[in-house]
Amino acid sequence: MAGLKELITFLNKLEDNNIFYKLNKVRNEAIMVEVAIPGQRWEIEFLEDCTVEVEKFINDGNFYDVKELESLFKNFSD
Template sequence: MELKEFIRFLNRLEQNDIFYKLDKIRNDAVLVEIAVSGQRWEVEFMEDGTVEIEKFISDGDFYDVKEIEILIKEFSD
């Protein structure tokens, strides 16, 4: 994907009031993190022109404050 297309993509997000932020976690890519109701997307624009999209979709469940301890216990090293 060319830079012009990348900028057009960001402009489309803005025009549609879709929240995003830019990040960089790989040496050869720019990450666009997108948040919409019930979903979060990671769209990576790679140096070679490829685009990878990963979607994280909510199961619709909500948890109370006790879930914090469960998450920390489960995902700590």
């Protein structure tokens, strides 16, 4: 379980290791730390009940051209 002290310790450790991050708030009960490293993006949420959730988005190495933007709107619009 992690509270405010653990969040601050985690942020300090990121800074000490020159790892880029930004803070965000998506859910009412959590503070999110977004970490960007080569080929990956991590979302670490510190919740008010002192739990921590980590979600990792890993790049498969593929790149797409501008035509891929059409798929964004086709597949994910309301």
